[in-house]
Amino acid sequence: MDETALIHSAQNGDLDSFNTLILHYQDSVFNTALRIMGDEDLAQDAAQEAFISAFRSISTFRGGSFKAWLMRMVTNACYDEFRRQKRRPTTPLEPDTADGEEMDSPKWLADPNMTPAERSEADELEHAIQHCLDALPTEFRTVVVLADIQGMDYSEVATASKVPLGTIKSRLARARLRLRECLRGFEELLPSSFRLQEEGNL
Amino acid sequence: MKNFRDIEQLSAYLDGQLSSSDSARIESRISADPELTSALHDLRSARGILRKLPARKAPRNFTLTRKMVGLKPPLPRTFSFFRFSTAFATFLLMLTFAANSILPRVSFGTAAPMAAQEGYGIGGGGSGGGCEEPCLPALVAPEAAATEAPSMAMEALPTEGFPSASEDAARVGETAITETPAAKEAGNAAAPQDQPEVRSEALIPASWQLGLLIIGLLSAMTMFSLRQSAIQKWK
Numbered sequence: 415m416d417e418t419a420l421i422h423s424a425q426n427g428d429l430d431s432f433n434t435l436i437l438h439y440q441d442s443v444f445n446t447a448l449r450i451m452g453d454e455d456l457a458q459d460a461a462q463e464a465f466i467s468a469f470r471s472i473s474t475f476r477g478g479s480f481k482a483w484l485m486r487m488v489t490n491a492c493y494d495e496f497r498r499q500k501r502r503p504t505t506p507l508e509p510d511t512a513d514g515e516e517m518d519s520p521k522w523l524a525d526p527n528m529t530p531a532e533r534s535e536a537d538e539l540e541h542a543i544q545h546c547l548d549a550l551p552t553e554f555r556t557v558v559v560l561a562d563i564q565g566m567d568y569s570e571v572a573t574a575s576k577v578p579l580g581t582i583k584s585r586l587a588r589a590r591l592r593l594r595e596c597l598r599g600f601e602e603l604l605p606s607s608f609r610l611q612e613e614g615n616l
Numbered sequence: 617m618k619n620f621r622d623i624e625q626l627s628a629y630l631d632g633q634l635s636s637s638d639s640a641r642i643e644s645r646i647s648a649d650p651e652l653t654s655a656l657h658d659l660r661s662a663r664g665i666l667r668k669l670p671a672r673k674a675p676r677n678f679t680l681t682r683k684m685v686g687l688k689p690p691l692p693r694t695f696s697f698f699r700f701s702t703a704f705a706t707f708l709l710m711l712t713f714a715a716n717s718i719l720p721r722v723s724f725g726t727a728a729p730m731a732a733q734e735g736y737g738i739g740g741g742g743s744g745g746g747c748e749e750p751c752l753p754a755l756v757a758p759e760a761a762a763t764e765a766p767s768m769a770m771e772a773l774p775t776e777g778f779p780s781a782s783e784d785a786a787r788v789g790e791t792a793i794t795e796t797p798a799a800k801e802a803g804n805a806a807a808p809q810d811q812p813e814v815r816s817e818a819l820i821p822a823s824w825q826l827g828l829l830i831i832g833l834l835s836a837m838t839m840f841s842l843r844q845s846a847i848q849k850w851k
Contacts, residue, residue, distance in 0.1 A: 543666065583633065590662040
């Protein structure tokens with residue numbers, strides 16, 4: 415995929431080129447929105463809004479990391495969604511099971527190749543992490559999602575969240591500390607492989 | 617717990633964001649300070665857990681349609697010409713209707729009072745003879761006055777005892793109908809020439825209006841077909 419050529423075509427109004435870019439980035443965009451929003455439906459809305467905004471303002475893209483620019487659209491869409499939520503608070507709905515009961519974990523999206531034990535372990539981990547992420551202030555959460563989950567470097571995170579590099583460093587350190595504190599509370603629940611995780615083993 | 621400046625340095629060190637000299641400094645401190653080592657371990661552990669978080673696949677494609685982004689098909693250059701001609705022809709057509717409907721009223725509105733004035737002049741002053749020039753509006757109006765006056769006179773009859781505006785109007789009617797034989801003669805003589813002018817007061821001929829209508833419709837239809845073909849090509 416020649417990203418630069420696709421971006422150039424999209425800047426000339428070629429929607430097909432932009433859709434090719436969307437197919438390439440949609441998983442990252444959705445995951446970012448999901449980790450920031452903590453809700454799949456809201457994340458889908460935010461991702462869609464982000465892509466629409468991105469196409470409309472693609473003429474403002476002046477080079478650099480396209481992913482970082484796209485992530486800025488996502489974070490803006492998430493913040494907009496948060497603002498809407500504040501104005502019109504709604505009760506979050508979990509998807510229903512076949513019995514009509516609410517699911518308490520997102521098993522409907524789990525990898526079908528996982529064994530039940532692995533799936534359960536992954537669910538628990540995901541729940542614990544998402545709970546701790548949700549407990550962070552939004553701006554801390556955004557930074558930690560972009561840096562640690564999306565694997566972006568500091569300058570990309572700064573571009574995506576429109577804050578200076580120094581602020582990124584500071585927010586990331588605080589967010590990691592708070593997450594570590596929060597995850598300590600789940601240590602018993604977490605699978606053993608996640609308890610005292612060493613970077614070298616990852 | 618170390619101070620936050622140390623934590624920030626450790627976090628940046630973990631991500632390889634420190635300069636080589638800062639890295640060397642913090643490494644020597646880490647090796648000498650077990651508290652810093654523990655803090656680094658905590659940060660590394662938190663980052664490791666986040667990185668281990670499974671990435672979800674997007675539950676659907678987020679590709680955009682033209683409708684979603686409000687894109688419109690590129691229209692040919694001639695489209696704007698036809699759009700302008702449609703708008704202009706419609707505007708002119710409306711103008712002709714307006715001109716044809718408003719102008720006669722204006723001429724009637726000015727003619728009637730003058731006719732009334734003339735009536736007073738004739739009836740009140742008794743100088744019925746001087747009617748060559750001033751009577752022209754009255755000649756234009758006789759038909760209107762003749763149609764208006766009887767009804768006005770009939771309305772005025774029951775209130776005869778009260779001098780009022782309606783009575784004045786009745787008098788005007790009477791004078792218009794009965795009092796001026798000279799005017800009558802003049803009117804009779806002039807009526808055949810003037811009446812057609814009064815009746816066919818259309819300032820803009822109907823053929824012009826029809827022409828404008830045809831131009832407007834043709835332009836609109838061409839515009840529509842251009843748009844449709846552009847949409848078809850776009851699809």
